[in-house]
Amino acid sequence: MTGNEFSLDEEEWRAIRDYADRVEVVVQAVEWDGTVLDEMWVIQSDGAAWERDWLLRRVEQLGHGGGCCGSQYFLRVEESRQRWGADATVMAFILGLAFSSMQAGVYDLLKVLAKDMAQRLSESGRVGWELSDDEAARIASLRVATHYDINADQLVVKSVETSRDSTATVEITGPEGVLFTVALQMIDGACCLQRVKRTQP
The missing domain is CATH 3.30.310 (TATA-Binding Protein)
Structure with missing residues (x-):
């Protein structure tokens, strides 16, 4: 690296890409016409202990529902990184599902995902x-x-x-x-x- 040049090797970039101070998985109830309703479910963790693509795949699977939630959904990933004063990285996976699908069993699937996330965080020492x-x-x-x-x-x-x-x-x-x-x-x-x-x- 010379002058104002900056480069990252694959390992360094993967560490940055997968790091987060807070991770949120947000599931919103949506009408078939796309109207977002007044109910949502969220998993929140202070930190991450997984590859970004691992969680993205799990949220995508929620959209397909494991057989209970159908296949009509929207998925949006939002990410913000701040390296100014107090550093902070927040990652959010926002999934919109039909309200009837949410009632059908997505809460149970979210709880399984939360358990898996918690286990990975526990293994990295982030508990309490x-x-x-x-x-x-x-x-x-x-x-x-x-x-x-x-x-x-x-x-x-x-x-x-x-x-x-x-x-x-x-x-x-x-x-x-x-x-x-x-x-x-x-x-x-x-x-x-x-x-x-x-x-x-």
Whole structure:
């Protein structure tokens, strides 16, 4: 490398491409005409312990549904890298499925995927994520603010209920009285499975 030139060999590039500080798999309920409905499921992990293509393949398989979710879907991959001040890399796999397909069994498939992701994270030493009341409220509020593009100052946490089995339910009100119900389940202290439902007043 000379002057302003910069190059990466295959191993260096693979390490950058597969690295993430946060990974999200987002499954949205969609009408057959493409309208996105008021329900979604999310797997969130703080970090990655897999090749990017491994997860992309698994999400693609969710679209095909293993026999339960049909083959009509959209899949979008979003990625952001920041090397300015506090470095951060976020990777999101956004899958749109027909609402009837989601009801048919995609939650069970998502839970299997979350288990597999958590196992890989555990093997790399990334465990210990606990679901306290404060953490549940933080995760739920951030999910609602980010997904629905609402200023966090406009959200009010109405209630938080956590259980010993690493699950929680958070109710949040937003502008004009819209109610968001976020169900959380911590998977092996490494991944957080989330179900978000929006109810109009």
